[in-house]
Amino acid sequence: MKELTSSQIRQMYLDFFKSKGHEVMPSASLIPHDDPTLLWINSGVATMKKFFDGSVVPKNPRITSSQKSIRTNDIENVGHTARHHTLFEMLGNFSVGDYFKEEAITWAWELLTSPKWFGMDPERLYVTVYPKDTEAKRIWHEEAGLALDHIVEVEDNFWDIGQGPSGPDSEIFYDRGQEFNNLADDDPENYPGGENERYLEIWNIVFSEFNHKPDDTYEPLPHKNIDTGMGLERVVSVFQHAKTNFETDLFLPLIKATEKKSGQHHYGDSTETDVSFKVIADHIRAVTFAIGDGALPSNEGRGYVIRRLIRRAVMHGRQLGIDHAFLYQLVPVVGKIMESYYPEVLEQADYIAKVVRMEEDRFNETLQDGLQLLNENIKKAKQDDAKQLTGKSVFKLYDTYGFPLELTKEIATDQGLEIDQTGFDLEMKQQKERARSARSNAKSMGVQKSLLVDIKTPSKYVGYEKLTVTAVLKNIVASEKQVDQVASGKAELIFDQTPFYAEMGGQVADRGVIKDDQGKVVAQVIDVQHAPNGQNLHTVEVLAPLTTATTYELAVDQDFHNKVRKNHTATHLLDQALRDVLGSHTHQAGSLVEPDYLRFDFTNLGSVTADDLKKVEKIVNDKIWQALPVKTVITDIEAAKKMGAIALFTEKYGKVVRVVKVGDYSTEFCGGNHVDNTSELGLFKITSESGVGAGVRRIEAVTSKEAFEYLDQHNQLLQQTAQQLKLTQLKELPHRIAQMTDEIRDLKQKAAALEGKLAQQQTADIFHQPVTVNQHTLVAAQVEVAGMQQLRALADQWKVQNSSDVLVLAAKPAENKVNLIAAVSPAGIKAGIKAGDLIKTIAPLVGGGGGGRPDLAQAGGKNPAGIQAALAAAKQWLAER
Template sequence: MSADYPSMTTAEIRSKFLNFFEERGLKLYPSSSLVPDDPSLLLANAGMNQFKEYYQGKKTMKEIGAISCQKCVRTNDIDCIGEDGRHLSFFEMLGDFSFGGVSKQQACTWAFELITKEFKLPLDRLYFTVFTEDDETHDVWRSLGVAEDHISRLGEDDNFWAAGPTGPCGPCSEIYFDMGEEVGCGSPDCKPGCDCDRFLEFWNLVFTQYDRQEDGSMPELPHRNLDTGMGLERMAAIMQHKTANYDGDLMQHLIKLGEEISGKTYDADDYSGASRSLRIIADHSRAVDFMISDGILPGNEGREYVLRRLLRRAVFHGRLLGIEGAFLTKFIDEVNAQMGEAYPELLKNVALVKGIVASEEERFSTTLDNGRVYLDEALDALADGAVLSGDVAFKLHDTFGFPIDLTVEIAGAAGHDVDMDGFTACMEDQKARARANAKGDAWGSFNDVWVELSDKVAATEFDGYDNDVIEGAKVVALVCNGESVDSAAAGEDVEVVLDRTPFYAEMGGQQGDAGELSAEGVALTVSDTKNHNGLYAHVAHVAEGTLTVGATVTAALNAERRGFLRRNHTATHLLDAALKQVLGEHVSQAGSLVTPEHLRFDFTHFEALSSEQLKAVEDLVNQQIFASKPVVTRVMGIDEAKAAGAVALFGEKYGDVVRVVSV
């Protein structure tokens, strides 16, 4: 078996992958935030998340395809992390995607070229799987020189991807690397798909070409899609001649830091004890850093709870290693040193991240102490050798944030087992309630009328900074009850899309404009304006006449209401600046609500403000208001704006040209 192939750092692998496909005409997209636009997702967990609307033909990509290196967090197997060399909570997913622009033949050819000519992996250690019925992909791999005994056909469970019971689906082909007999199970039948560690799957090419219906039929999608994913950490292990994700360069830097702080020694072959804890801290510290940098704060629900759980689990395993006092911010510094160049948001938000981590670590130390008191009382009440109930263990987990493995360890030291079946039953009840409350499906939000309209109708031209009234605006679309219609009559509620408008759509927390649309014999009252993929929808009631697509109207906004909105919007920026001055530059806007009557400003900080700090912030804002200084507006390029010190707000998306307001 050949072992002669070059070693590459994680950074070199990331760069080579992206450059390879960019040179072939695919467009490079930056990683999306871990906070996804898709309301059905808790966290970004795959590179394809930001391209869903293209898959179903709702939007059309101008280029032949896209590439990205997506930061991901997956939460379904947190308890497995550290117990093997593969599971991670945070990982990077390299992907190339196409929506009818790249054929299956071309996709496989490029994949083969990249891994054999650029990464120079030996062909005799590469194995390929295809869906049982997918002769087409099988024949492509054979034509590229892959031996028949290096291709396996697997069934639907392994090599057929589906979004769910219905929706986009299609066959996939996985590429494996033979890690060597020494890490295998020894069975003569060992091959890709075996549960042992010999064959490591590092790249999956999904050919999404069908749209499964409720009756089980699978008509073709409007075009054949390509969705590939290469796990960067897995590829790094291969390219660095290692056998596990944790043995690659990035993770080893973090594990070595853990060794220095704890005094413990890491054993790559030991999946228990200190080595397990060192893996968990290395993995979780990356996830924590990236999640907070993307605006997620510790909490008790949803993604906020995931963050808190990861953070506390890392602290707990520090305790198991014998680390006294706060330590996790040292790992944040190391993550930034290793990954800050590729992800500059880590360096930008370092003060915020370290402040929140330090505060949460201190708070959890108190939680551990309180939970220990409750646990000790419960153990003292048990007879010798009695089992601690699952209800008590669950309350420790749910109320005190006490990890179950810590409960098991302490109870065991006192001579008691824990009713894990009872604990698991309580956890399943909680999960069932969470699933019952979950809304939407993974693809439904991309099926609405606005996604389809945005691919057919040009984006609305906003001209409301200089004009309160625009005459001759053309009606380009009408939507009633979620359906595109040709007309709306008196008495009906309708969303009106114009080719240009003075109405500001709800953005940045500011409520949309209100006003009137009118034409001869037609009058509509607009109560709100919303932005759907660049289309400004005037939420209106038809008071008189019938409005039809293609008609022209006069659009007049309520100028007095707009004035109140503008003043309160500017006040949020004054608050932002004052909070930075009083609390520190780590403060950033995490959300806001701007109405004509009042404003709400959400911001990131790691503790409640004191009364003195509140007064200082109020005084600074009022000083600026009473100074009545002019508000200056300029239009400039995004890079020029950043160089001038303009503040970009979390969650907002900006084009190449931006409007900068200076106060």
């Protein structure tokens, strides 16, 4: 067998299936696009859902890919096993209703065994099949030529996730030889498919041919599919004769770099330190790719996963003697390893490293707090003669401070304690249940809907050139069936050509009308989306009968369309201006282009300052006033990239792409509508900037007429304010407002001083008139002060004067507002009197509630009529003590 690098294996796999007519699909972003069921892309097939469920028909039903994926359900196992990873690559070939078992099996055999390709020894290959799948067994034996004693029937070889597509599968195993065997020859698990180290599963081929129905019966799918998965890390370990995945060129450079950072530990020295090397290598790969795809550390969702991985890696670094930030220095190493297929990692290495460094520094600041909490928990456990740390306390260390479970175990063991593993597992289970319930429970993959999938009528979009055309109505879908005529209600229509833009890339769909040959409006177009086969599907409100094979006039609402065009071009200008001002790390995280405004989401580590927003706004307006031409170029994707065109990680692009150039300033991949010249925008104004998630900011803005109206409205408000202040010029406003602010501050200070004097005058009367209740002295009175702050000041004076054992004061600062305060002297507290208990008793009488410490408590209420009753109740409460 050949000695191949990971890059060679990946490329050879893709080249092989390309030679079999497959389209090579680039690896999608780890952040799922329009799929609320997934936190991360977790497999190759996850990016193919839209093809398998029929919502989109692929241009080529044969697809192959190497898809980066993240799985986080067993992070704790990483480093302790040979093949658990958080980030991994899944090589796959897919057939959407095209070829099936015979091609999938014979091609797999050819790729694995042909000297031209992988060149594996056929004698080392074994496969498992579902016992009832006699056809797959026959093909493996008769067509591929695999010996029968290398084919194992396994009952579990049926891929089924509940309702939806399902079917039998074949797993392919590589016999690594007796030297890898960790079991006795007579062990029942010592076979391909068993729990052993000798027979390594390298590929799984799923024959998706049934629909699992709600009643747990199975029916044949209208289109049979092939879904396969070959873990790159696993197959690389075979080619590179590695004991585990970590001794391959995908991980060893990271392990060697970590050895240098450690300076005192080396890989292979001990099982314990090897775990740390593996964890660090695994986690920095996942973190690097996740941040590169737009995720950022935070306390929830994807951000929480990144934060947890970084903190776990930092703790393992400490076990290797690395007590300073170091992970960020491994980011370029990841980039270099993956450069051949993922050049964007090195391109973004500085930005990714900056994010990792910030998170490392933040964790190191909190690390001491976590260690202090752990030491406190250990001390308390020993004081209570406990033999273990509680599951709840261990989980808090794990969840809040990022302490790996094994580290807490180690420290506890050194102190002669165990941990409550059962309690920890319960806390972990509850957290996972919370996380699952927080995400959508939408189905992970539906069954093909053949109605729209089977409509393959050609339809051309002509809206780039004209907004009114005559077109032939080809298809009508109403009441979930295809019909030749519809008289009223809602319907979906496909024409042979259309000027209506279908919603895509953040740009909303066009609106407009459909007219008959007499010029009568027969339908209102209320939405346009892409049908599975790519046609523009018009959702309409039918006003008069519509019939297929009839010619109609399709007219886009031009005012609506032109406003959208302006805002779309402004979005491109804004995107580039943000890069210019904030840095090249900033990239689009979503957008919405409406006729009345635009919304643009972008990544940035912190908030955007007012000065930076002003710079961005000025740049966009300068480009508008420079009257830059807006041109569209149709070219191939490689030529577009050479032009410097910016692509979005959430979008897929074909071989032929549309590039929109705004002068020499902005060049982007885009299929939307734009103005011919930036001067058409007239004016650009940012109306708001805010945060919408971890590391994601949002700008909303307006252009043209809406921008003028926005500024005019604000100008009117300023004019009204100037008139109220009796100013003749707007430029006088800032000075006058500053002057008024100073005056208000002075008046507040004088009022506070007067209130203080008034309060002191009142204390002269009330503090010297305590009453004795049950051998305790009480001062209880209503006072005329402005609010709680003054009541607290009176309580401080009472404390200094030592006027009584208990104080209760009430104030009515407003018509429907009451403030109460209660205070107890040290002698009163010693006698068992608590201010918090007292305030809770009397507060309901003024329609409120409150609480506090034994020496001081306060409450608020809405019923001033109850003040005297509350004061009387205080006296009664004290009498009962």
